[in-house]
Amino acid sequence: MLLDRRALLALFVVALAASTPAYANAGTPLMWFGAFHLGFGNAIIGVLEGILIARLFRTNVRWTAGAMILANYVSMWCGGMLLPQAEPIAGLVLGHRLSIYDLQGFLLACVILAFLVTLVIEWPFCLFALLGQKQPVRRSALACLVTQIASYTFLLVYYGVASPVSALTRTTLDDPANFAKPVDAWVYFIGADDGDIWRIRPDGSERQHVAVAQAGTSDACLFIRPSVDSEGWDLWSQTGHRLDGERSLELERFATHPALAPDWDYADLSRSPPGPFTGYGAAYLDAEPPSIGGRVRTGFWAAEGLWYGGDRIALETPFVRWLPRWPTVLPGEQVVYQLGDQIVLFDIPQRKLGLVAFGRGPLVTAGDDVAPRHSDDQPVAADAPVGR
16 A cells, blocks of 8 residues: 555545635636646645656655655645735736736746746655665755656646637737727726726727726726616716625716617616626627627636637636626627726637726727716816826
8 A cells, every 4th residue: 555545535635625615616627627636636646756756766655655745735735825926926027917918928937937936845855755865965856857847747738628728829919009990989997906997999099087986896897877867878886796796876977879788777776787797798889790690798707708609719727817707899890808907809800809908897888978077077087198
């Protein structure tokens, strides 16, 4: 018997107890793959690494396998603490939030850094397994390098199978200014950094500050209701996904021609705003292109992505999981939607994707909307256009 069964079972139970709360409502292959890796996969990898070291460096297989199982769980817990900090650290290094343009380099850097950190964490366990041999430091460093090359080769394939990255691999990243159709429209959104309301053109130009708001939470969004006098539409914000979310009237009669979701009663104040959390698809601004072949919508999970005409683009990896939200179809088969903390423009025929602004809860209106006003009828100042 390689290891004491009771000790191994206790180790599995502890690992599963630690991993279960975070994945209680898992709904994507990557989440299930990750849960299995956290619960049982580390033990299996540890056993295989122990056998490999024992064969190559002539150590006791039981002793070595036990050490490597422990090494893998220690490495897992360290990774669990470091992984949530990866994107914020990348933002500090880049000087701005991580965007779709930075993602390929970010993912490559994460894999390389994870490999190096794993070497540092697991090397002492390899040294422990090789104590008593000649030149244990050099031999243990070599053993750690060999085992991690083998393990990471497997893990790259393992997670690659479960990670949908079609938002990168099946699109061409470009500046929206280069492919946006000439549509007279405004995209209202909540700024990712300040929680205020801004507006911008779909091509990323003419960014303007619209109103001060307190909608800085990650789940904040904008929605509309008919004005009381039925002359136009009011702009509201909501923090929270459910009916108990906090709602605020931000602008009265801010638009006369907003994009609307089909078959939705905007006057019903008892219902949540239309969106992925209520099972509704995209809003449409004078457009429901027949060539798309079906209603555009976003999925609940990051892996579901943006659906259009039986196809989709999505992005979910162990390092980045950007949720798709609030799609609006523009004339010319283009879609404005939220991807993570970014407002992006996607051209369906050309499969081009570009960053419009960093923000949340995009809401599109026609360019001929009325001048926005606060709910107390005070005029709203507009800043000079600024960068994204």
